[in-house]
Amino acid sequence: MEVIIEKQNDVVTVFLKGRLDTLASQEVSQKLEGLAENASGTIIMDCTEMSYISSSGLRIFLALRKAASEKGGKVIVRNISNDIRSVFMMTGFLNLFQIQ
């Protein structure tokens, strides 16, 4: 899985490309550790090229969301496919994130 993190002023955009399965989640989780620690701004999770997500992937989203709300930031999920949207819906994540 390819993860690209871009910073522009206070806004951090994370581009997730490929399958965020259990295995990928371990890697992505590590990559985003630093981001979670400084989650005082706006974090945009760009899912345009994310084709799959498992519960471990969802956990990363939730952990980020928790960290951000602790530090006064916010998480925006951008551009999720219909399949992933339905996973978000099944798990109630649609209510937890601002979805663009």
Add this chain to the structure above:
Amino acid sequence: MNIEKKDTKTDGISMRARLMLVIVATLTLEATAIIQFVFAQREIKQEASLRAESELKSAENKIMDIVNQAEAAVHNNIWIAEWCLENPDSLTRIPQLVVSKNPVVVGSTIALVPGYLEKKPLYAPYAAKDLNTGEIKMLSLATEEYDYPSSEWFTKPMELNDSYWSEPYFDENGSDILMTTYSVPVKDKDGKVAAILTADISLDWLTELMQDIKVYPHAVNMVISNSGQIMVCPVETLVMQTNVNEFALGSEDYEALNQVNQAMLSGQAGELPVRYKGQLNRVYFAPVEKTGWSLSIVLPEKELYSGVRRIGMIVKLLQLLGVAMLIVILRIATKNQARYHKINEQKEKMENEIHIASKIQMAMIPKTFPPFPDRTDLDFAAAIVPAKQVGGDLYDFFIRDEKLYFCIGDVSGKGIPASLVMAVTRSLFRASSAHETNPQRIVTAMNDTMTESNDNNMFVTFFCGVLNLATGHLHYCNAGHNPPLILTDDIRLLPVEPNIPLGILHGFSYNEQETDLHYDESLLLYTDGLTEAEDMQAQLFGLDRVEAVLRTRRSSQNHLEALESAVTEFVGEAPQSDDLTMLFIHYLPKEDAPLQERHLVLHNDIQQIPQLATFVEDIAQEKQLGQSLAMGINLALEEAVSNVIMYAYPKETDGLVDVEAYLRKDSLEFVIVDSGIPFDPTKAPEVDLNASAEERPIGGLGIHLVRELMDSVGYERKDHKNYLKMIKKL
């Protein structure tokens, strides 16, 4: 909801019926009164007749007594008179003798036939008794003014040559004493009539005698003479002035009166009706011998029947009173009936409400049959036939994770309390089975909850089972309920430990049992409404009859209907006393045997996870699944498998995860098998989807996703292995 029924015809006996009742009662009373009146009248008539007859007889006897005395007075002196004819100077002594020796005789004479003695051409010495002093004076009747030879008392016996009672007459002294004279011819030696010897008697006692007859207060007593002269009569102007024949001529009812007169004058006895002065009278009459008189009693019918009329009046009054009371009673009865109707209405309303309660209760029970139309491995049917009274039978079932949870129960007692307990029991079953997969724990939890607050000592016999539909393995726990029947080639009882019903003993440890249900075997659960259904002779339907019905091979629904109609037929007219509840589970082999199988063996290494994607892709291609569906299956499998990889085996130990896929025509079945520690992911608590981000735990999403994505998920621990079975319908 307004279920009240308004019946307008319930205001008691109808007006018309009440009127009829009063009329019939009145007519009956009237008829009784009339019959009574007629009979009484007849009795009274007979009675009056007898009384009059006896009074008349007694009066006649008294008269005859005096008449006989007078006759004797004359006859006793006849021989002296005959003897005296030879010595005419002593003739004067004879009347004296007659008068002095006989108290009833007030005067007497011996009158010679004119010319019998030459020296005395007319000779009639007369002895008269002074009624006041009793002194006897001698007089002579042979005077020119009197002319005794032409007097009736003289001429008649002469003419008859026999004794004769004269017509009554008033004493010539001018007093109004009524007299009569008895005259007897006196014959000389040659047999020639020489003189007439007489005895006068006063008839003033006759009036008194007749006045003494008091048959009825207004009865009129009369005596008439031989010729019809009225001798005694209350109307004094008629006495000795009027002949009855003359009287009859002037009367309104001549014919009747004349008939009476003729009967009396001819010496008959009897009674006849006569109308006089507008009133109907009865005349009783009887003759007096020798004198030719006739006695009569005239009785107004009005008076005769006055007693009956009085009774009649009283009866009428009583009748009126009776009818009035009847009307009053009817009114009260009508009011009572109205009240009774009101009570009935209330009762009906209550029954209606109970009926609604029963309906609500029934609505709680799953009633759509077949309940699992998609399942080919289960032929399921259940029914409650409620008794008239609300009962406390229940059943329930549902399928979760390829397991059929089912129960049946019978609450002790009947009516609303039983139905409430039944509702509570059903809720408890749903609550306990929501997170328990084991019937023993379900039953124990239910029992503990129920015993905590069972103030009414109501209990429930209960049977709970959990059938693993994948394997046919059945776990069950009985709480004092009838053992279910197993239908195979023969019929046998499922061996059950009775334990005790729910709600009796807190903390009671219920024993669980298990068995394997084979393909094509059925399980019949029932309440005692089946085996204890009673017919008119209080015989029980019994298990033998149940088995007889079940020997024919049928579908569950048909079995159920066959049993129901057998019970109905057996019971006949007897009222259904208890709910009849049955639950059939027919376990069938799966029709959709897998067409293909796929296997994947993974190590407990997370690096192997991506292999799943290829595995699923292959299946998706084979079954031509869409991308979304494939992704869903991939996700479910990944969640289940990663769960095993991460938690089933201790860290740093190698373990395997088997992923089996069975491809069927319209479903996919996946079984994840591992030999790690026993772990049932289906028991993970449900995720609260509505919680805020802060409240949401990080974990727990995996199994949730599996449940969401698959149509059924089932876990089983068998041979030290965990089996997680997932089915996805296509």
